[in-house]
Amino acid sequence: MSLNFCFLGAGNLATHLSKSLKEKGFNIIQVYSKTNKSAKTLADVLNSDYTTSPAKITINADVYFVALKDAVFDEVLSKINLENKLVVHCSGSLPVSVLSAYSDKTGVFYPLQTFSKQRDVDFHKIPVFVEANSEEIQNKLIQIAEKISDSVTVLESAKRKYLHIAAVFACNFVNHFYTISAEILKTKDIPFEVLQPLILETALKVQEIEPEKAQTGPAVRFDENIISDHLNEIKDLKNYAELYNSISKSIFEHHQNLK
Amino acid sequence: MSLNFCFLGAGNLATHLSKSLKEKGFNIIQVYSKTNKSAKTLADVLNSDYTTSPAKITINADVYFVALKDAVFDEVLSKINLENKLVVHCSGSLPVSVLSAYSDKTGVFYPLQTFSKQRDVDFHKIPVFVEANSEEIQNKLIQIAEKISDSVTVLESAKRKYLHIAAVFACNFVNHFYTISAEILKTKDIPFEVLQPLILETALKVQEIEPEKAQTGPAVRFDENIISDHLNEIKDLKNYAELYNSISKSIFEHHQNLK
Numbered sequence: 380m381s382l383n384f385c386f387l388g389a390g391n392l393a394t395h396l397s398k399s400l401k402e403k404g405f406n407i408i409q410v411y412s413k414t415n416k417s418a419k420t421l422a423d424v425l426n427s428d429y430t431t432s433p434a435k436i437t438i439n440a441d442v443y444f445v446a447l448k449d450a451v452f453d454e455v456l457s458k459i460n461l462e463n464k465l466v467v468h469c470s471g472s473l474p475v476s477v478l479s480a481y482s483d484k485t486g487v488f489y490p491l492q493t494f495s496k497q498r499d500v501d502f503h504k505i506p507v508f509v510e511a512n513s514e515e516i517q518n519k520l521i522q523i524a525e526k527i528s529d530s531v532t533v534l535e536s537a538k539r540k541y542l543h544i545a546a547v548f549a550c551n552f553v554n555h556f557y558t559i560s561a562e563i564l565k566t567k568d569i570p571f572e573v574l575q576p577l578i579l580e581t582a583l584k585v586q587e588i589e590p591e592k593a594q595t596g597p598a599v600r601f602d603e604n605i606i607s608d609h610l611n612e613i614k615d616l617k618n619y620a621e622l623y624n625s626i627s628k629s630i631f632e633h634h635q636n637l638k
Numbered sequence: 639m640s641l642n643f644c645f646l647g648a649g650n651l652a653t654h655l656s657k658s659l660k661e662k663g664f665n666i667i668q669v670y671s672k673t674n675k676s677a678k679t680l681a682d683v684l685n686s687d688y689t690t691s692p693a694k695i696t697i698n699a700d701v702y703f704v705a706l707k708d709a710v711f712d713e714v715l716s717k718i719n720l721e722n723k724l725v726v727h728c729s730g731s732l733p734v735s736v737l738s739a740y741s742d743k744t745g746v747f748y749p750l751q752t753f754s755k756q757r758d759v760d761f762h763k764i765p766v767f768v769e770a771n772s773e774e775i776q777n778k779l780i781q782i783a784e785k786i787s788d789s790v791t792v793l794e795s796a797k798r799k800y801l802h803i804a805a806v807f808a809c810n811f812v813n814h815f816y817t818i819s820a821e822i823l824k825t826k827d828i829p830f831e832v833l834q835p836l837i838l839e840t841a842l843k844v845q846e847i848e849p850e851k852a853q854t855g856p857a858v859r860f861d862e863n864i865i866s867d868h869l870n871e872i873k874d875l876k877n878y879a880e881l882y883n884s885i886s887k888s889i890f891e892h893h894q895n896l897k
Contacts, residue, residue, distance in 0.1 A: 391854065449863060472856075472864050492836055493854050497847060500839065506832045532832075541826045544868050545819035547882070549833050550840045551855030553812045555889045558849040560804035567800045573765045573791075574808050575845050577751055580759065581809045582841035586834050588756060590817040595650070595752050596810030597731075604708060605731050609803050617891075622884060623806070629877060630814045 382523075385409045385437055387455055388446030389417040391494035392469055394424075396444065396527075399502040401425055403526045409437045411455070433458035441465060442523075444488070449473055456481045465516060471543025474536035475510050486511035486520045489539060490528070493550050506530040508539055559619060566616070591637065598630035641782075644668045644696055646714055647705035648676040650753035651728055653683075655703065655786075658761040660684055662785045668696045670714065692717035700724060701782075703747070708732055715740045724775060730802025733795035734769050745770035745779050748798055749787070752809050765789040767798055818878060825875070850896065857889035 384405055386397050389412035397407050409428040412418035422429035430436060433455045445468040447455060456466070461482040468478060471489050478485035487510040492500060507524040510533060511517035517533060524531040534542065557578060561571040584593045597605040606627055614620045643664055645656045648671035656666050669688040671677035681688035689695060692714045704727040706714060715725070720741040727737060730748055737744035746769040751759060766783040769792060770776035776792060783790040793801065816837060820830040843852045856864040865886055873879045 448859060448861060450861075472867060491832060493840055493843070493852075495843060495847065495852055495854070498843060504835050506835065530832075534828075538826045538828060540867070540871060541822055542828060542832065543864075544872060544882075545822040545828075545833060546836055547855055547857075547868065548815045548822065549819035550836050551853070551857060551889070552815050552882075552885045553837075553840055554844070554849055554853050554855075555857075555885060555892070556807045556811050556815070557844050558853065558892060559888075560808035561849055563800055563804040563807065567797045569793075569797060569801060569804075571844075571848070573750060573789075573801065574804060576763050576765065577805055577809050578812075578841050578844060581752055581812055582837050584752070584754060584757060585813070585816050585830075585837060588754065589830070590813055590820055593752075593754055594810070594813050594817065595754070596806055596813075598806075598810060598814075600707060602707060602709075605802075608731060608799070609806065612799060613803060618884070618888060622888065623803075623811075625877070625881060625884070626811045626814060629818075629881065630810070632876075633814070633817065 382406070382441045383408045383439060384442045384444060385411070385440035386421070386444050386446065387411045387436070388444075389414075389421040389429075390446060391496055392490070393444070393446035394421055394496060395492075395494045395500055395502070396446070396469065396488075396490060397421065397425055399527045400523075405523075405526075408440055411436050413451075442467060444469065445478070449477070452477065453480075465519070467520065471546065472540050475512055476536070479512065484512070484516050486516050487536070487539070488520055488524065489534075489542075491542065491546060493554075502527045503529045506532065508532050508534040508542065510535060510539065559622075563613065563616070563619070591633065594630065594634065596630070598627035599634050601631055641665070641700045642667045642698060643701045643703060644670070644699035645680070645703050645705065646670045646695070647703075648680040648688075649705060650755055651749070652703070652705035653680055653755060654751075654753045654759055654761070655705070655728065655747075655749060656680065656684055658786045659782075664782075664785075667699055670695050672710075697723075701726060703728065704737070708736070711736065712739075724778070726779065730805065731799050734771055735795070738771065743771070743775050745775050746795070746798065747779055747783065748793075748801075750801065750805060752813075761786045762788045765791065767791050767793040767801065769794060769798065818881075822872065822875070822878070850892065853889065853893065855889075857886035858893050860890055 384407045407425045407427045410422045418429040436459045442465045465484045466482040467486040467488045475487045489508040490505045492505045507528040509520040610620045643666045666684045666686045669681045677688040695718045701724045724743045725741040726745040726747045734746045748767040749764045751764045766787040768779040869879045
């Protein structure tokens with residue numbers, strides 16, 4: 380499969396995905412990003428061309444990976460002649476149909492992971508969800524995805540959106556709770572490091588046990604003294620008492636319903 | 639150090655802590671629990687005596703570990719003659735002073751971890767926070783703690799409470815969000831397993847990177863289209879849209895303030 384790829388976007392996802400594809404022997408011929416620094420940084424790693432101008436995006440690629448914020452899709456895609464090109468976006472929440480205005484060969488390639496530039500990830504372990512507007516394109520995307528991931532699934536747009544919402548809770552909101560806990564510790568000069576083993580064990584548990592069976596803490600025990608004491612302590616810390624209260628209620632109600 | 643221990647409580651914490659102490663050569667002579675099954679199960683593992691009656695709790699131990707729900711402390715402790723005995727509780731949020739009515743040798747031994755009966759944990763990696771009402775007792779607790787943990791810190795009650803609040807966010811609330819994400823996936827028949835690599839990576843990231851620097855997702859990008867679309871999808875699913883909205887706002891505000 381000798382395919383030429385163009386990456387539209389040079390953020391965390393684009394960086395990890397393009398590097399992984401290149402390692403598997405695919406050619407990345409160009410990177411587009413709005414900012415010169417991002418475009419050049421990724422192009423250097425990939426040994427590819429780069430541009431910051433939508434009008435100068437190559438017409439010689441076979442596959443265009445769109446890893447842009449959805450608000451700027453049209454601004455970029457409308458400037459390229461994508462006739463007969465395979466155009467693929469990487470968004471969890473957008474349907475494949477958002478690309479139909481630009482090409483008749485469209486697809487989705489959604490790796491379910493959180494990417495940071497500072498951390499390498501093993502792409503083989505990342506579940507990739509694909510979708511396309513034809514079976515031919517779908518098979519092509521499966522072939523590409525299977526080169527870099529051990530877990531490739533075809534999933535329609537409506538379901539993929541739920542996957543994305545679940546990921547927002549399980550990753551983005553979870554990370555914000557790590558941030559809040561760091562902030563709470565900081566008020567008493569306690570280093571965040573003391574929480575790291577707890578955070579890791581909490582994530583390791585649900586690799587084996589269903590999360591609702593792994594629930595611990597004052598809310599699931601309905602330990603009212605502790606809860607009201609905690610609420611009182613953090614009452615002046617942003618809206619954290621409000622969050623504490625509504626999540627504790629949610630935990631309690633969930634586990635009441637299980638009984 | 640040939641000390642005899644009695645465990646009051648046979649829950650997850652008591653189970654892991656007593657097993658770990660026994661492995662290091664301490665004698666656990668008795669376990670008390672309200673329920674026969676819990677008391678017997680742990681006593682069998684420890685090869686110790688057990689009772690379900692506070693009046694039959696041994697007076698021959700040197701150290702009494704209180705791993706009970708705080709609401710029942712008095713009900714149990716008031717029935718034992720604890721004169722000259724070292725009485726230690728394991729609670730994150732209760733001050734050491736709650737024990738002063740029962741003994742003049744009191745302390746706290748707080749291992750910062752989430753314990754489940756189904757999972758073994760390596761106690762050496764668990765940070766233990768100790769406190770006592772005298773330096774002599776404090777040193778004794780440090781000695782005991784250092785036998786089982788590589789990370790032992792003296793921490794006063796007021797600060798330990800903040801550690802507990804931070805742990806509620808970083809572990810209990812986090813686990814509830816894993817539960818919510820599993821529930822969201824279930825509505826579309828998607829197995830929870832697909833989220834496991836993401837959950838693990840999210841926890842691994844903050845072993846290296848400060849959590850606020852690891853934040854990803856629609857809220858930190860302020861991707862309004864995605865956010866309002868997600869809110870609309872889950873509007874009938876319990877109070878999850880409300881939680882989604884308030885946490886997204888909290889993420890956005892936190893990161894606005896960093897700029």
